[in-house]
Structure formats: C-alpha cells, structure tokens
Amino acid sequence: MTAVTDAGAKRRSGYALRPPASLTLLCLLAALAGAALVALTVGAAGIPLTRLPAALGLWADASASPTLARDQLVLWSIRIPRIGAAAMIGALLAASGAIMQGLFRNPLADPALVGVSSGGAFAAAAAIVITDSQIGQSLHFLQNQLLPIAAFAGSLLTTIILYSIASRSGRTSIAIFLLAGIAIAAIANAGIGLLVFIADDRQLRDITFWLLGSLSGATWPKLATLAPVLACTAIACVSIARGLDVIVLGEAEAFHSGVDVERLKRISIVLVSAMTGVAVSVCGVVGFVGIVVPHLLRLVIGPAHRLLLPASMLLGAVLLVGADTLARTIVAPAEMPIGILTAAVGAPFFLAMLLRQRGLVSL
C-alpha cells in the first residue's frame, strides 16, 4: 500500500500523476458501451440481455420468441435513437463547456449557467410561435430544420454579447462574466415567459418542452441533425486545442507565443454556440453537464485540451446516457425531465466548486 499513499502524498503536494491518454480514452469508451447496454435493456418495456442480440438482429434466433417484434419496435424506433441523441448531446454539452472554460480561463464557465442555452431556447421558442402563426408550417419541418438554426443564432448572439461585456482590453472579468450571464439568462427567460403568455395551447406544449429539457422527442431525423454538427465540431476542436492551452497564460501572452488570439476567439465562440444551440434545439435546456464533466476530467487527466476535449465528449455522453436512463426509469411509467435531474446533481457540485475556490472546504 505504500505506493498508493506515496501517490496520494505526491498529488497533495502538487505533483501531477496522470494516466496515459490511450488508457483514459479506452476506459471512457468502455464506460460508454456499458451505459448504452444498460440503457438498451431497461425502461418501460424491459428487454433482458438474453433477448437483446436477437432484437438487435445480431443473429437470427430460430426459436423466434413472441416478444421479438415488440422488442425490435421498442429498440429501433424509440430506444436507440434516444440513446444516440443522449450520447451526442452529452458530448456536445460537455465539450462546449470545456471550450468556454478554456476561452474564459475559468472552470466555472458553462453555456447553460451563463444564459447561452437560454438564448438559444428563446430563439427556438420564438421560431415556433412566429413561424407557426405566420406561415402555418408543419412543426415536423420546423423541429428538424429551422429550430437548430434559430437556436444556434440565439446562442451565438448571447455568447457575443456576453464576451463583449465581460472582456475589456484583453482581460476577462469572471465576476462580470457570471453576473452578465445571469442578467442575459433573465432576459431570455423573460422572453420565453412572454412567448408562453401569447402562445396557443399547441405551441405551449412545444415550448414547455424546452423549459424542462427532455429527450423523449428524440427521433432518427433529429439524430441526422445532431450527427453532422458533432462531427464538424469534433474536427474543429482539434484545430483549437493548442490555442486553448496557451490562452491560459492570458491573451497577451498567447499572442506573444504565436497564437492568433482573435481567430481563436471567433472559432471558439462559433463552436460553443453551434454545439449549445443544436443540443438545445433537440432536448431543451440541460444544465451543468458542461461544468461537471470537464472539471472531473481535469482532476484526473490534467487540463491539456488535446485530450480534455475528446475525453469530455466521451464522459459527457456517458453521463447523459446514464442520466436519461435514470430519468425514464426513476418515476416509471412517467418520465422525469432530464434537465431537473442534471440540475439536482450539478448545482450542488457547482456550489462545492465555488466553496473550494473560496478555500473554505477541500474536496
């Protein structure tokens, strides 16, 4: 046991002990596979592990059980798209949190916390009310095409406003940043309230869904919206990883080290907005994933973004698949909005981080 206590003592005295990158990613992949497997089997209609391979069509079961058709229906039209959406949204939310924290050089930044998600949700809700009443377009079209774009635009606008308020001559005040975020979230929420007030019954149902956050609306067409955004942003993350590392030194130092700071800021802001916006357009406002995941990972693998960003995507996916599974089983046959669940876990976590920064408690 001496090795373990040595390691503990070293870590406490400020030495970094980090597992190899490949091991980290492998463990996270295994965790994601495990979470997905659990999510496939449990739910309102339970599918035991023994019936899973046949239902997935992995091998043709000669003794076709009478439940096979039902299992296949549940899996392919409800559960698999839902798990896919949960994984992708978790990845988007966690990575956008990590990027925002890197850009603002503070572990407390989170798109949902500072109103970027609310801005996106407000724009999406406005899109529902305006286009529905003006054009009378079918909501089906709306949800898959227009809503992500509207939510992205809303998130982008919010992020730009936030950045220009909080930054002044290369310095970012985190206090102003968080307070401005609260104010912006309040404005966006007031806007959503106004929309709720003027919406008719059918629109109201759709808007309420954003306020609480739920993955029950996940369908294959929505996966088709999420997947390309996730792929593009994942590739873009590679190009900004070094810049996000160096900007921890400050904007002037990052420039001295050869980083094109203005370009880095533009790319990061667009990425955070796109990732948050598209996630909000599918499942509404789900908070705290972006703050919990990168923070936990930094404790274990360190803050270098080349590994932190992909690892955040994987752990975010694990976390949201798990949370969604819990959300749809904990009060079965009813369903708990996932936003409530992540807030119930994430908010105390955030408070603990705050207290730790004040040096009152050590976790």
Next chain:
Amino acid sequence: MSALLEAQSVSMMVGGATLVDNIDLRVQAGEMVAIVGPNGAGKSTLLRMLSGDLRPTKGRIELKQRDIHGYPPRLLAQHRAMLSQHVNVTFPFTVEEIVHMGAGDSGRATAQRLVDAALAEVDLAHFSQRQLPTLSGGEQQRAHFARVLVQLACGEAQHGPGLLLLDEPTSSLDMRHQIDLVEIAKQRAQNGTAVIAVLHDLNLAMRFADRIVLLHRGRLAVDGGRAEAITAETIRRIFEVDVRIDYTDQGVPFLLPQTMRPVGAP
C-alpha cells in the same frame, strides 16, 4: 549595419495622456539593452509596443527591416519572444506542459530536448511534474522564463538571431535567481540574440547591460553606455534620490542610495 529592431519616433497616447512620447530606439543583434526609469515612465508600454502587442499611435516599429505588424502572430513568435510581468495560470498545468507551450509546432523530440535544457537552466528540473499554480511566485516566474527560452530557441533554429524581451523578469526572484536569470539573458546576447529588458535594479542593469535606456515621463532621457547613462546627477534628477556611485576592484560601478535623513533619525 542595420538594426535587428528599430523603433522610429513611436508614441503611445491613451485618452489624453501620452504614455510614450516620440522615442527612437535601435537595437543590434548581440546587444543587451536595459530599459530603466521610475514608476510610470512608460517602460512596460514601450516594451509591449516593441513586442508588437500594442500598436503605437504614432511612429513605426521594424523587426528585421519589416513592419512588426506585418508579421502573422505565429511567424512573429518565431522572431521574438517576450516574458511578461504577471502571468496568472488558473488551470493545473504542470511546469513541463507550460514550458512546452513555448515549443509551438516543433517536432516532439526537439521540443523535449529544448524543454529539458531550459528547465535545467532555470533550476526547475526537479519541479517539472509539479502543477504550476502550486509553485511560489518566483518559481512560476522562472518556469515562464524557461518557456520563453524554448520559444526563442525554436525560432532561432529556423530564422537565426531573434529578439528577447523581458518585462521586469527579476521582480519576484531571490538574489541568486535574479543573477542567474540576467546571466542567462546575457549569454543569449553573446550568442547573437538582441535582448531588451526592463529592469528596476540599476545595479543589475549596470552590471550586465551593454547599453542603458533611461526613460522619464514617457520620454527617452538618456541612451548610452552605463558610464554616461547612470550618473549621480541623472539619478538625482530623474529618480529624485541621492546616490553614491562607487567601483568594485574590477572596475564595475555600483550604486548606493543615500537616505534623505541619517539612518535611525526620527
């Protein structure tokens, strides 16, 4: 011989105040220049303009005969490295990771060799795996100096002698590491680098600099060798302190401030 860095009548005005007023400065490769002056004389502002970070409101700065604002950031970083006064790192990067940031996109093996060498040079090799925020202020300053040395070495490997700018690099160092740092900078100058350092300690400046640039209220008061720049008369006029200048046995000048009233007087 054309200068490696040339500032042509640069001024910096912010609001109504003139922080730097019409300064000309030429620095050759292989020269070590100390910028000294009282608080608020414009030393840091001048240095930040020379780094290309601040754009002068008037005048022009040329690095290797090319407008410094014409360089894209990555190329500029290969020609000049700068150590700022206060760098506050919030995330738990290790010392080694921070120093690696100086290496830019150099190959892994080269980068590691330069990082190890720089860490040994600033006497931090034993702390390479420590998280930077857990180190003392002086140790952090040395880690950042190592990072800047790596950046300089990477750039010079590609483009020949570069520019090294140091903004009060010794401010939180103990006496031994102050001398170590300035000696490392001096040694870079002897290898061809143009070094410009803002220094508060006039004795360090006189001991190591080839040339001393004395700023006063944004203007260039004196630019010359240590004998002409630092005299009891200029120190009294600009710093408003009486000093005695003496010489060591080797003929190196040193400066002893005289108190306004006798020591121990009420």
